[in-house]
Amino acid sequence: MDRKNIVIIGSGNVATHLAIAFLKAGHRILSVISRNENNAAQIAEKTRSHYSSDFAAIPAETDFIIVAVKDEAVSEVASKLNGGNAIVAHTSGSIEMNVFQNYANNYGVFYPLQTFHKEKELEINQVPFCIEGNNKATENALSELAKSISSNIHLVNSENRKVLHVAAVFACNFTNHFYTIAENILAEKNLSLDILRPLIKETALQVMDKSPSQLQTGPAVRGDEKIMQQHLNYLATKPELAELYKKLSESIKNFKR
Amino acid sequence: MDRKNIVIIGSGNVATHLAIAFLKAGHRILSVISRNENNAAQIAEKTRSHYSSDFAAIPAETDFIIVAVKDEAVSEVASKLNGGNAIVAHTSGSIEMNVFQNYANNYGVFYPLQTFHKEKELEINQVPFCIEGNNKATENALSELAKSISSNIHLVNSENRKVLHVAAVFACNFTNHFYTIAENILAEKNLSLDILRPLIKETALQVMDKSPSQLQTGPAVRGDEKIMQQHLNYLATKPELAELYKKLSESIKNFKR
Numbered sequence: 001m002d003r004k005n006i007v008i009i010g011s012g013n014v015a016t017h018l019a020i021a022f023l024k025a026g027h028r029i030l031s032v033i034s035r036n037e038n039n040a041a042q043i044a045e046k047t048r049s050h051y052s053s054d055f056a057a058i059p060a061e062t063d064f065i066i067v068a069v070k071d072e073a074v075s076e077v078a079s080k081l082n083g084g085n086a087i088v089a090h091t092s093g094s095i096e097m098n099v100f101q102n103y104a105n106n107y108g109v110f111y112p113l114q115t116f117h118k119e120k121e122l123e124i125n126q127v128p129f130c131i132e133g134n135n136k137a138t139e140n141a142l143s144e145l146a147k148s149i150s151s152n153i154h155l156v157n158s159e160n161r162k163v164l165h166v167a168a169v170f171a172c173n174f175t176n177h178f179y180t181i182a183e184n185i186l187a188e189k190n191l192s193l194d195i196l197r198p199l200i201k202e203t204a205l206q207v208m209d210k211s212p213s214q215l216q217t218g219p220a221v222r223g224d225e226k227i228m229q230q231h232l233n234y235l236a237t238k239p240e241l242a243e244l245y246k247k248l249s250e251s252i253k254n255f256k257r
Numbered sequence: 258m259d260r261k262n263i264v265i266i267g268s269g270n271v272a273t274h275l276a277i278a279f280l281k282a283g284h285r286i287l288s289v290i291s292r293n294e295n296n297a298a299q300i301a302e303k304t305r306s307h308y309s310s311d312f313a314a315i316p317a318e319t320d321f322i323i324v325a326v327k328d329e330a331v332s333e334v335a336s337k338l339n340g341g342n343a344i345v346a347h348t349s350g351s352i353e354m355n356v357f358q359n360y361a362n363n364y365g366v367f368y369p370l371q372t373f374h375k376e377k378e379l380e381i382n383q384v385p386f387c388i389e390g391n392n393k394a395t396e397n398a399l400s401e402l403a404k405s406i407s408s409n410i411h412l413v414n415s416e417n418r419k420v421l422h423v424a425a426v427f428a429c430n431f432t433n434h435f436y437t438i439a440e441n442i443l444a445e446k447n448l449s450l451d452i453l454r455p456l457i458k459e460t461a462l463q464v465m466d467k468s469p470s471q472l473q474t475g476p477a478v479r480g481d482e483k484i485m486q487q488h489l490n491y492l493a494t495k496p497e498l499a500e501l502y503k504k505l506s507e508s509i510k511n512f513k514r
Contacts, residue, residue, distance in 0.1 A: 071481070094476075094484050113452060115459050115474060128452050154452055163446050164453070166488045171439035171453050172460040173475030174505045175432040180469040180512065182428035189420050195370060195385050195411055196421070196428050197465055202372050203429040204461030208454055212437040217372060218430030224328070227351050231423045240508060247504055248431045251497060255437065
């Protein structure tokens with residue numbers, strides 16, 4: 001792909017990782033625009049770009065405006081942009097593409113399906129990008145931009161992006177909460193999560209090339225009522241956890257494998 | 258550790274992995290005993306040992322009898338053993354050490370906290386082993402045996418082993434079920450779990466050196482009621498999943514971070 005001129009809106013984790021990845025791929029970051037000028041200045045320094053807090057200050061030669069702000073801010077940012085013919089795309093899993101329809105001719109979604117942490121290096125080349133565009137040319141252009149930084153590109157429309165987000169809440173947000181619950185259960189007895197960490201890792205890694213439905217283990221799938229009752233007795237003083245234990249066990253038992 | 262003489266009872270995944278690991282560590286497998294003679298013969302071939310289906314046929318020179326059978330069979334196997342002064346230990350997360358008290362002088366627990374698959378090689382050196390013994394000498398001997406195959410050894414009494422098992426059900430069995438639910442939600446729209454796999458992996462790997470309570474993301478922890486309602490609307494035709502979504506979201510919101 002040719003060198004493109006990119007404006008980044010936002011200065012959080014996603015904005016930071018994308019700006020650096022674009023620079024590494026040979027693109028030019030024209031400007032980083034954020035309400036938080038300090039953060040914007042930090043990314044600007046790393047990517048040899050300008051920074052600003054004026055959302056309307058889009059240079060005329062801009063090819064892409066990547067809106068990497070919090071979900072609740074996308075719509076307001078969209079209304080302030082003045083991007084001419086640049087392609088505008090947000091990076092959210094939950095916001096409709098049409099948030100841009102009254103403010104731009106060419107727009108879409110550039111959604112990296114990964115957890116980003118500012119401090120942590122990430123192999124962005126493995127990150128799945130979900131792309132959507134309001135017309136074929138825009139979709140192609142956003143796909144090409146994504147391909148310049150990752151080898152894992154998917155065309156996903158807004159309806160399916162919502163489905164993906166629901167699935168991600170189960171597979172990632174809820175699983176992290178169960179890690180948290182496990183850590184708490186152990187801490188009460190002065191046991192460290194360290195003792196469980198290898199199993200947590202293996203449980204995730206084994207679904208990388210297999211279907212999780214074929215890998216279910218534990219008392220619920222074997223129908224081991226005695227153990228489940230022991231566990232519920234242990235959780236009797238924690239009614240919320242006991243209820244989660246029951247609901248999940250029922251769900252595992254009812255699942256048609 | 259000196260070379261020890263070991264009898265393996267059972268012929269499933271745990272029996273197979275342990276027998277091979279003991280052999281690699283320089284120990285001698287005297288015999289593999291299992292109701293299923295075919296499986297026993299397979300492990301015996303891999304570990305240059307004898308096999309039998311007679312649980313009482315324990316050679317006199319045996320140092321350790323490792324009972325790696327299904328939970329529900331441990332008690333029956335224990336009653337049939339004729340092990341003289343050998344140390345007897347089972348590999349279960351849920352069975353009391355005292356299952357052996359009427360049948361052996363020296364007994365304990367040798368519990369590898371990991372998921373085992375027969376076909377799959379595993380770095381057993383990283384597997385946490387939870388050790389318990391009915392006296393100090395037995396505990397030490399079982400610890401030494403565990404140290405000869407793994408560098409991750411923990412002394413855990415039966416009470417805490419139960420707590421560990423409850424925590425593991427949350428952190429591993431329930432998380433795998435959520436992977437399964439995610440796969441199903443995606444499959445309904447012809448979307449592949451592949452698109453979520455990198456995020457599943459990162460979600461697990463990021464808790465290897467951090468507390469999961471500090472890493473929670475998603476609509477529930479941000480209090481994003483609008484997105485949660487959208488997700489619940491999407492799940493309206495799947496009442497069981499909608500209920501799990503609600504319960505988990507509430508639990509995340511209520512958690513004191």
